Amino acid sequence: MLSTFSFAMAGIFIASCLYLLLAIVGVLWFARETRKPTASSDLMPVTVLKPICGLEPGLMENLRSFCDQDYTIYQVIFAVRDPKDPAIPVIEKVIAAFPGKDLSLVINEQVLGRNLKVSNLFNMFKTARHNILVVADSDMRVGRDYLRAVAAPFQNPEVGAATCLYSGVGTKNLASRIGAMFINDWFLPSALIPAQFVDLKFCLGATMAIRREALIKIGGFEALANILADDYMLGNATTKQGYKVALVPYVVENMVFEDNLKSLFLHETRWARTIRSVQPGGYALSFITEIFPLSLLAAIMVYVQTSSLLWAVLPPAAALLLRTALHYVVQNTLARSKASSPWLIPVRDLFSLAVRIGSFFGREVRWRDQVMTVRPNSHLDSSIKLSPAWTEQTGISNEKDTISQPTYI
Numbered sequence: 001m002l003s004t005f006s007f008a009m010a011g012i013f014i015a016s017c018l019y020l021l022l023a024i025v026g027v028l029w030f031a032r033e034t035r036k037p038t039a040s041s042d043l044m045p046v047t048v049l050k051p052i053c054g055l056e057p058g059l060m061e062n063l064r065s066f067c068d069q070d071y072t073i074y075q076v077i078f079a080v081r082d083p084k085d086p087a088i089p090v091i092e093k094v095i096a097a098f099p100g101k102d103l104s105l106v107i108n109e110q111v112l113g114r115n116l117k118v119s120n121l122f123n124m125f126k127t128a129r130h131n132i133l134v135v136a137d138s139d140m141r142v143g144r145d146y147l148r149a150v151a152a153p154f155q156n157p158e159v160g161a162a163t164c165l166y167s168g169v170g171t172k173n174l175a176s177r178i179g180a181m182f183i184n185d186w187f188l189p190s191a192l193i194p195a196q197f198v199d200l201k202f203c204l205g206a207t208m209a210i211r212r213e214a215l216i217k218i219g220g221f222e223a224l225a226n227i228l229a230d231d232y233m234l235g236n237a238t239t240k241q242g243y244k245v246a247l248v249p250y251v252v253e254n255m256v257f258e259d260n261l262k263s264l265f266l267h268e269t270r271w272a273r274t275i276r277s278v279q280p281g282g283y284a285l286s287f288i289t290e291i292f293p294l295s296l297l298a299a300i301m302v303y304v305q306t307s308s309l310l311w312a313v314l315p316p317a318a319a320l321l322l323r324t325a326l327h328y329v330v331q332n333t334l335a336r337s338k339a340s341s342p343w344l345i346p347v348r349d350l351f352s353l354a355v356r357i358g359s360f361f362g363r364e365v366r367w368r369d370q371v372m373t374v375r376p377n378s379h380l381d382s383s384i385k386l387s388p389a390w391t392e393q394t395g396i397s398n399e400k401d402t403i404s405q406p407t408y409i
Contacts, residue, residue: 006301013298013315016291019193024274024329026192030165030331043151045073048210049140049183051120052078052138055086057257062141064092067101071147074111075129079106079120087138105278108233113225121223129214137205141253152208153246160214160243161235165191166206168334170256175264177341180256181348182277184324188251188400190289200245202278203235206252210238217241228365229274229378236278253336265355266366277378282358290356292349295319320345382389 016379046068065078078091090107095103108123121135132154134147153162165188168180190203203210208231215221218237224230237243258264276283288294298315306312323345331340364376374380 016288023189047128048076048129070144075102079124134209149250161238162209162246163203169224175258202232206230229234267357270365291319
């Protein structure tokens with residue numbers, strides 16, 4: 001029995017090492033793709049939709065980066081739901097700073113469903129003038145060549161949607177730094193592995209661009225109103241309509257600001273439970289990415305079998321070597337902010353293990369002032385539990401008839 005378990009543990013650890021090697025290859029491949037020249041002419045006009053809710057660190061610089069683009073014809077629409085949202089003065093300053101640009105602010109309290117971001121997108125869509133729509137979260141920051149990179153794939157009529165990977169920038173405190181490390185060393189490489197072999201079937205919140213006709217075919221933003229993983233489902237629904245989803249060879253910056261480790265844990269648990277709801281099989285198998293905890297189990301098995309501390313140290317040493325190699329490869333190729341912290345790798349891996357374990361104990365997630373129950377395919381429970389702050393802000397209670405229920409994708 002012990003021998004069988006030892007062989008199984010050895011196989012899992014080897015698979016984890018192979019995963020990291022493949023991740024390194026994927027990062028190097030994608031880095032080469034990002035260095036290829038981007039089309040500079042004959043690109044279609046673009047409308048950028050920026051849903052915003054509240055102030056967050058770096059908001060002004062984040063928004064300014066989307067307004068100052070090296071692109072011929074583009075429109076940027078900002079939207080908030082609450083007329084008293086503290087982000088409004090910041091948005092107004094950004095608009096005033098670019099008097100020659102097509103920038104506007106939409107303030108609309110209409111709520112379609114539990115996902116308030118999607119309600120914001122629906123409210124903005126009414127004033128969008130162009131046929132390529134680009135949605136990007138408010139904590140993202142980009143370079144002046146961003147729109148050229150995102151619009152380029154749409155020269156292919158088979159492409160219905162496009163998305164971007166993102167790297168994390170976190171300098172506020174320890175929680176922010178290890179939060180950024182998860183994005184750079186875990187999420188980004190893992191997203192690149194399937195991209196090397198199969199067509200992409202989802203979008204990421206960093207950028208989800210879509211043709212107007214494709215959006216209409218999937219039911220519009222209304223179809224996402226009660227879905228938490230709106231980015232994933234937007235891309236997935238687009239492929240079901242016969243379109244392709246393009247991975248843009250461009251990496252945007254995600255500005256990571258976490259107050260403490262508790263807020264980071266809740267944030268990453270929401271991500272984990274969301275992924276688990278749309279890809280339960282893939283999420284279950286992704287435990288092989290937790291190489292450092294796996295190496296500790298392997299070390300125990302080696303010591304039990306050999307009674308040798310020297311041999312037992314080899315699995316953790318190999319794990320840390322591969323993790324460190326991946327860390328530096330990402331930092332030197334794709335990360336937009338060069339901030340190496342290899343000494344935090346064991347802390348980060350053990351924190352990821354805690355998030356993974358916690359993700360299996362319940363389906364509730366916290367998103368701002370909302371406490372939601374996520375069902376399969378990321379559908380939000382209609383009997384969602386709302387915090388008093390959220391109920392006061394939106395005027396929505398737990399009664400089912402107080403909110404519209406759009407048809408799900």
